[in-house]
Amino acid sequence: MSEAEELQKLADKEYEFGFVTDVESDSLPPGLDEDTIREIVRRKGEPDWLLEYRLKAFRHWQTMEDPAWAKVNKNVVNYQDLIYYSAPKPKKQLESLDEVDPELLETFEKLGISLEEQKRLSNVAVDAVFDSVSVATTFSDKLAELGIIFCSFSEAVKEHPELIRKYLGSVVPYTDNFYSALNSAVFSDGSFCYIPKGVACPMELSTYFRINAAGTGQFERTLIVADEGSTVSYLEGCTAPMRDENQLHAAVVELVALEEATIKYSTVQNWYPGDADGVGGIYNFVTKRGLCKGDRSKISWTQVETGSAITWKYPSCILQGDDSIGEFYSVALTNNFQQADTGTKMVHLGKRTKSTIISKGISAGKGQNTYRGLVDIKKGAEDARNFSQCDSMLLGDRCGAHTFPYVEVRNPSAKVEHEATTSKIGEDQIFYCNQRGISTEDAVSMIVNGFCKEVFSELPMEFAVEAQKLLAVSLEGSVG
Amino acid sequence: MSAHENEEKMILDVNNLHASVEGSPILKGLNLSVKPGEVHAIMGPNGSGKSTFANVLAGREDYTVDSGSVSYSGLDLLDLDPEERACEGIFLAFQYPVSIPGISNAYFLRSALNAVRRYREESEVDAVDFLQLVREKMKLVGMDEKLLQRSVNDGFSGGEKKRNEILQMAVLDPKLAILDETDSGLDIDALRIVAEGVNALRGGDRAFIVVTHYQRLLDYIVPDHVHVLSEGQIVRSGDKTLAHELEREGYSWLESGHAREKTQEAS
Ligand SMILES: Nc1ncnc2c1ncn2[C@@H]1O[C@H](COP(=O)(O)OP(=O)(O)O)[C@@H](O)[C@H]1O
Ligand SMILES: [Mg+2]
Numbered sequence: 001m002s003e004a005e006e007l008q009k010l011a012d013k014e015y016e017f018g019f020v021t022d023v024e025s026d027s028l029p030p031g032l033d034e035d036t037i038r039e040i041v042r043r044k045g046e047p048d049w050l051l052e053y054r055l056k057a058f059r060h061w062q063t064m065e066d067p068a069w070a071k072v073n074k075n076v077v078n079y080q081d082l083i084y085y086s087a088p089k090p091k092k093q094l095e096s097l098d099e100v101d102p103e104l105l106e107t108f109e110k111l112g113i114s115l116e117e118q119k120r121l122s123n124v125a126v127d128a129v130f131d132s133v134s135v136a137t138t139f140s141d142k143l144a145e146l147g148i149i150f151c152s153f154s155e156a157v158k159e160h161p162e163l164i165r166k167y168l169g170s171v172v173p174y175t176d177n178f179y180s181a182l183n184s185a186v187f188s189d190g191s192f193c194y195i196p197k198g199v200a201c202p203m204e205l206s207t208y209f210r211i212n213a214a215g216t217g218q219f220e221r222t223l224i225v226a227d228e229g230s231t232v233s234y235l236e237g238c239t240a241p242m243r244d245e246n247q248l249h250a251a252v253v254e255l256v257a258l259e260e261a262t263i264k265y266s267t268v269q270n271w272y273p274g275d276a277d278g279v280g281g282i283y284n285f286v287t288k289r290g291l292c293k294g295d296r297s298k299i300s301w302t303q304v305e306t307g308s309a310i311t312w313k314y315p316s317c318i319l320q321g322d323d324s325i326g327e328f329y330s331v332a333l334t335n336n337f338q339q340a341d342t343g344t345k346m347v348h349l350g351k352r353t354k355s356t357i358i359s360k361g362i363s364a365g366k367g368q369n370t371y372r373g374l375v376d377i378k379k380g381a382e383d384a385r386n387f388s389q390c391d392s393m394l395l396g397d398r399c400g401a402h403t404f405p406y407v408e409v410r411n412p413s414a415k416v417e418h419e420a421t422t423s424k425i426g427e428d429q430i431f432y433c434n435q436r437g438i439s440t441e442d443a444v445s446m447i448v449n450g451f452c453k454e455v456f457s458e459l460p461m462e463f464a465v466e467a468q469k470l471l472a473v474s475l476e477g478s479v480g
Numbered sequence: 481m482s483a484h485e486n487e488e489k490m491i492l493d494v495n496n497l498h499a500s501v502e503g504s505p506i507l508k509g510l511n512l513s514v515k516p517g518e519v520h521a522i523m524g525p526n527g528s529g530k531s532t533f534a535n536v537l538a539g540r541e542d543y544t545v546d547s548g549s550v551s552y553s554g555l556d557l558l559d560l561d562p563e564e565r566a567c568e569g570i571f572l573a574f575q576y577p578v579s580i581p582g583i584s585n586a587y588f589l590r591s592a593l594n595a596v597r598r599y600r601e602e603s604e605v606d607a608v609d610f611l612q613l614v615r616e617k618m619k620l621v622g623m624d625e626k627l628l629q630r631s632v633n634d635g636f637s638g639g640e641k642k643r644n645e646i647l648q649m650a651v652l653d654p655k656l657a658i659l660d661e662t663d664s665g666l667d668i669d670a671l672r673i674v675a676e677g678v679n680a681l682r683g684g685d686r687a688f689i690v691v692t693h694y695q696r697l698l699d700y701i702v703p704d705h706v707h708v709l710s711e712g713q714i715v716r717s718g719d720k721t722l723a724h725e726l727e728r729e730g731y732s733w734l735e736s737g738h739a740r741e742k743t744q745e746a747s
Contacts, residue, residue: 427541432578434562435538435571436592436648437599446591450582450631 057174057184156192190220226261259294271307278337281309288315292324316345319353334367343373348381363399445472497548508712516685524709567599569655573645638665663697675700
């Protein structure tokens with residue numbers, strides 16, 4: 001069998017997480033107007049200030065248009081056809097994990113996130129979000145001893161309204177863009193995390209997002225506040241069932257790092273990408289932004305994006321504090337008909353602020369992969385530094401890679417460096433591996449893993465291993 | 481000796497092999513028989529098809545076999561995928577080894593070793609046992625241990641790349657090793673070290689095909705047989721003295737038209 005055939009043959013490997021959980025859901029009918037928002041607020045028992053916030057966002061959203069600037073082809077999303085709230089029944093307040101619906105626990109078990117295990121063994125605290133609501137948060141009590149707050153967004157609204165009111169929308173205002181406005185109007189749950197002064201969070205914090213119900217949009221909200229001198233490492237993972245409609249995921253993530261605080265935010269995104277013919281898959285339109293508010297603070301984004309039919313996301317850093325540091329490490333893989341338009345914005349405001357951008361795009365099948373980045377050095381950013389490296393790898397000749405690195409410098413002392421490469425996976429590399437006994441499939445995954453090494457080495461150990469496996473699965477059958 | 485008995489003894493039997501690249505014929509009726517334990521040198525001018533022959537044996541896809549047969553250890557070699565050939569014990573030390581950025585030499589070599597071991601239904605070696613094995617083999621080729629943690633051939637000097645090929649050979653323990661211009665780009669000291677590495681791996685049933693343009697490698701790796709390849713055919717065969725003769729005369733005699741006659745004499 002020729003190499004091309006060999007690679008093609010592997011193409012039909014199915015999406016591993018495409019199953020549907022059979023739980024009864026308590027859902028709103030499709031459609032969106034002010035009454036929908038009032039109903040979400042009523043069901044969640046939210047305070048008036050949040051209703052006001054949502055309504056303002058909704059009214060603003062109605063004045064906006066679905067953006068068309070990214071380099072992607074997409075189906076028109078009909079926002080009146082979507083369901084904006086879906087919660088697995090029963091919807092009572094859970095006191096402990098033992099009260100969680102066993103079907104749900106089993107779902108997370110199948111996804112490799114054993115919430116039961118989490119209770120005892122691992123050093124990762126998980127908040128599991130199923131459709132619109134958080135179903136379980138592990139280790140909350142243990143974290144609470146250190147003053148760390150880690151809970152669902154809904155709970156935070158009830159228990160810590162002062163923090164939520166202070167920081168909600170402070171980094172990503174609802175006016176920011178079409179999807180952030182929509183999210184601010186209808187977000188149903190998500191995670192909240194607060195690390196008090198001087199505390200180094202002793203374990204990884206993690207949110208696991210799962211879309212289950214048909215026709216639902218997922219609009220979660222994550223807010224992480226790291227107080228002075230604290231550090232936290234946070235991981236986000238996501239999957240969805242296989243459906244032949246496009247489901248919308250429009251999240252907002254806000255990070256705030258105060259003086260000398262460090263936030264490391266890692267994402268392994270594996271939403272259902274659609275089938276080999278490009279039918280179905282998640283539209284992943286996400287706004288992620290971190291504010292390095294205090295001096296010497298640091299925010300580091302690491303993302304491994306292998307899923308979704310379309311990914312639009314630009315995890316960004318606003319480097320406000322002097323000597324603050326922003327980092328963006330990204331691997332984006334597109335196979336079959338997947339499209340990714342991703343990158344980052346580094347906005348330098350403070351003096352001696354520093355940013356690093358490492359982006360690795362891998363395109364296979366008919367996948368289209370775009371890096372879009374902005375390095376924006378403002379006038380007051382004396383002696384700012386940026387280093388950007390954007391590498392693209394093509395597997396086969398039906399895919400594409402595109403790079404749009406924008407740079408704006410308003411302070412002459414800035415030093416900005418940009419490097420970019422595009423390479424095709426070499427047949428000579430594959431043959432070299434074959435000649436040493438390594439199969440073509442293993443060779444491709446090895447070569448691609450090598451290409452992504454600088455990014456994987458930024459991930460927490462166990463997630464790096466996950467990411468490598470995920471990449472291998474996503475790549476199967478990719479070179480034609 | 482009957483023809484059948486003769487075949488039994490061969491590790492490699494190449495029969496009237498014709499092969500082409502992108503439609504142009506390169507190998508035009510090549511015959512070669514190699515017995516276990518033998519070292520065969522294949523010499524010949526640039527462009528005569530030496531690398532093509534090596535690549536055809538290893539199963540590279542860009543090379544099309546048009547006719548002829550190759551039997552290897554009783555198998556129809558041309559029927560096997562490149563990785564199966566490797567697992568069956570064919571090793572090609574490349575003229576131009578490629579680099580694989582981001583993958584450490586150690587990881588690569590252990591993956592290769594375990595692929596071969598799985599094929600042979602042997603248990604995989606763990607990182608600790610592997611390190612022990614590879615350290616021992618590195619001594620053979622005088623290689624710096626630092627190279628284990630570097631990416632495969634990435635930024636290696638010419639000499640380091642060639643030593644790395646021999647190291648891989650030593651670890652993978654092939655039955656038939658093909659060295660393609662292993663001497664090119666090496667200074668005399670590096671050449672000697674590489675040759676010593678190869679010599680240490682000689683013995684037993686392991687056979688070698690040493691492809692070289694120059695005679696000098698053969699001062700260190702002394703062959704049992706020497707063949708001259710010209711325009712896709714072996715035009716002359718002899719013992720090690722043939723290499724010296726070629727050193728004196730060069731390849732210009734090939735154009736004199738006596739080439740074919742000389743082959744007859746030699747065999
Ligand atoms: N990949 C290739 N594409 C086209 N022509 C090739 C390729 N490889 C080898 N050739 C041609 O085949 C002939 C033999 O080349 P090669 O086997 O490399 O010779 P040698 O190793 O003896 O110098 C040369 O004419 C060369 O140009
Ligand atoms: Mg050659």
